[in-house]
Amino acid sequence: xxxxxxxxxxxxxxxxxxxxxxxxxxxxxxxxxxxxxxxxxxxxxxxxxxxxxxxxxxxxxxxxxxxxxxxxxxxxxxxxxxxxxxxxxxxxxxxxxxxxxxxxxxxxxxxxxxxxxxxxxxxxxxxxxxxxxxxxxxxxxxxxxxx
Numbered sequence: 677x678x679x680x681x682x683x684x685x686x687x688x689x690x691x692x693x694x695x696x697x698x699x700x701x702x703x704x705x706x707x708x709x710x711x712x713x714x715x716x717x718x719x720x721x722x723x724x725x726x727x728x729x730x731x732x733x734x735x736x737x738x739x740x741x742x743x744x745x746x747x748x749x750x751x752x753x754x755x756x757x758x759x760x761x762x763x764x765x766x767x768x769x770x771x772x773x774x775x776x777x778x779x780x781x782x783x784x785x786x787x788x789x790x791x792x793x794x795x796x797x798x799x800x801x802x803x804x805x806x807x808x809x810x811x812x813x814x815x816x817x818x819x820x821x822x823x
Contacts (some may be wrong), residue, residue, distance in 0.1 A: 686761075696756070710798035711798065714734060715791040730781065735776075764800070776804070780796025780797060
């Protein structure tokens, strides 16, 4: 019963290929130094890439990116096929049209329950003012309608 924003966390695997997944477990940790967190299931296929990688990006989705959130939550597809993106300062993919992006150094990880909590040190962030966010609540996405 907690409304959240929706993000796509992106990185590159050991072979340099882009990887990414939809996550709504994103939160601010600290302003000094700038730290954010997100969590990932231990069973996720992308866990080795995120656990061993040095950098990732958190792309905060805009209200018009619901289809993108659904795509990056799907299995068995090339999630980046036809998706506009460019590389950030450390190579992590930044999605075109995101409301905000946080480019992070993979600072620390905490294993808790069936998830790993990733804490990232923000090296660069950008936002686009005036964009409405994509929200998630009760198993549904919300774009323009109030909860």
